[in-house]
Structures are given as C-alpha cells and as structure tokens.
Amino acid sequence: METKDLYRILGVSRGASQEEIRRAYRRLARKYHPDANPDDPSAEERFKEIQHAYEVLSDPERRRRYDQGPSAFFGGERVSGNGSGFGGFSNISDIFDTFGDVFGRGGRGQRPSSRGQDVTVSVNLGFREALSGVTTRVSAPVEEECSTCGGSGAAPGTFPRTCPECGGRGTSTQDQGFFAFSSTCRRCGGSGTVIDRPCPTCHGDGRVRNARQVTVRIPAGAKDGMKIRIPGRGSAGRNGGPRGDLYVVTRVAEHPVFERRGDDFVVELPVSFTEAALGARVDVPRPEGGTVRLKIPAGTQDGKQFRVRGAGAPHPRGGGRGDLIVRVRVVVPAKLTRREREILEAFADVHDDNVREDLFRRVGEAR
Ligand SMILES: [Zn+2]
C-alpha cells in the first residue's frame, strides 16, 4: 500500500495551486520519463509515482479526499498493481502522446509540432507621426497554449489517448476491389489522438485566443501599407513548435497638400503670372512644418517642377531622405481693375510674341 506523501512526490506544498501542481508534474514527468532514462530502471517506478500523485492532486474531488486523511484515501487508491488503478492514463504511450515533443520522438499518436501562425494587425498613424516615427502599442489577436490543459485539449487530470480507430496514424484505409482509399480518420479528424473529456477552457482545442499588447517602433518616414515584421510575436506553436511572427501594417493618414511618391513628396505651388514672368523667391511649406525658400527663375512656365533635395521623407530603412518636388501652377488674375487692364493692354501692344506659332507649324507639317 502507498504510504508516500503525494505532495512530496511532486515537490509542491499542500497549498499548491492547480497550476503549480500541473507545472511540477510536467517538469518531473519529463525528467523521469522511462524513454528519457533508458539506463535507469528506477526511473519508471518514480515516473509511475509521479503520474499517480498528479492524477489524484489534479482532480479537486480526489485531492479533497486525499487531504482528509490517508485512510479515507488509500482505501480505493493504490499506486502499485497492474496499472488499471491509473484511470485513463496508465498507459505510458498516453503520457508519451502529451510529452512526446519533449523527447523529439515521432511516436504512435503523437501530434507533430508545428510553428505558430503569423498574425497581421494594422496600425493607424497620423501623417506627421509616420514622418517623424513613433513607438506605439498594438493589440494582436494571437493564439496561446491553453493554460488549463497545457495545450493538450484534455480536461485537467486526463490526457489525449491514441485514436482507437486509426491507431494514431490519422488516416483510415478502405480496400475497394483493386483500390485502397486512404482518407482522414473520422474519429480523430487526422490528429491521431482522441480526447475523452475536453478541457472546459479551450473545449478541446488546446488553444485560446488572446489579445496581446505588443510595443512596436514605427520608423521615421513610414509609408502607408508598410509591413513591419516582429519575429516570434505571433501565435504560439503547437506541441513545442516555435511562435509565428507578428506583422504590423501601417495605415498612414493622407495629407491634404503633400502627396507621397516613394520617399518624395509632391506639392503644387501657386505662382502669380507676374512672379512666373519676372522671377521671384517664394516660401514653400515643408511636410514636417516650417518652410523652405525657393527661387523661381524669370520665364517659369506652368507645370514646371523644382526639386528641393532632402526635404522629403526619411528613408524608413535608414539613411538619407527623399526630396520635395514643387510643381508650379501659374495663377492668372480672375478680375482686373481699370488701371491694371490699361497696363496689361500697354504690355500686349509691345509684346508681339505669337504663342501659337509653333502649334500651327506642327499642324501644317503633319501628313
Ligand atoms: Zn483516428
């Protein structure tokens, strides 16, 4: 008859939480699993003790009975024997299904480890914020391993067992005449394991969805639709697989004046017809605030573009800046005073430039 202290076997205090008990069990089960200790025959005995202690202490009702006293408990609970007293997980392979990943084995019914899913979230940024760069927090809907069942999907104290239908292969084969059809096992859905009592938290999936707050640094000059990769911040992997990545996609607000083109900005600059004809120095607004002075040479035509080097967006991948492209729009006065009209008529008298000469020459030359 068992006389050992089940709490001492798991190395936890009598007031240990279910989570502490589960963690202690997982740690010890890995350490003493017979497959991890092929040269130590005592490991299997120790492993069975650990299994038994966990089975009792992880079940609130059985733990309560055990706590009331050894006589009340040991009447119906034996650690030695033929194994049938171990309830649903006396079979080493059942435990192995859960911890197989730790030993790197591809065993019967073992679910393969897989990398967690990549998760993509978008972040909304103001025009100036994106230009100067900002550190912000995003809420990423990632999948985590369920902490109630440790990712197994089985209710605490129970374990997934090898699917009896397919023997853990995940597929079933039917012979039909000359052909053998292989299809996904209907009983286990291809996982190779079945769960008798699903975990109440994750309903057997082994996963729960969580909104995880992640701090992300948006580089100065971030463009709309830019994808920033944060390695290892996606969903948790399955059965020990690595986490996926998190991708943050930037959504940058448009500016009413500055149009982004690569790392350059384009701005349309109204210039009066006299400024265009005579030449002028004019102030041009800069995307991040302030102005830059631009020299408009005499005789500047409508649509002419000037490039202000380095006044565009910083390259988000580092080093240098784009340019500010200034496109001239010549503004003609919509109304003239009498005096203005007289001056312009006098101008027209002395200015005999035929602006359509070239147009008609080209029309005449065409075949
Ligand atoms: Zn199956």
Ligand SMILES: [Zn+2]
């Ligand atoms: Zn669960």
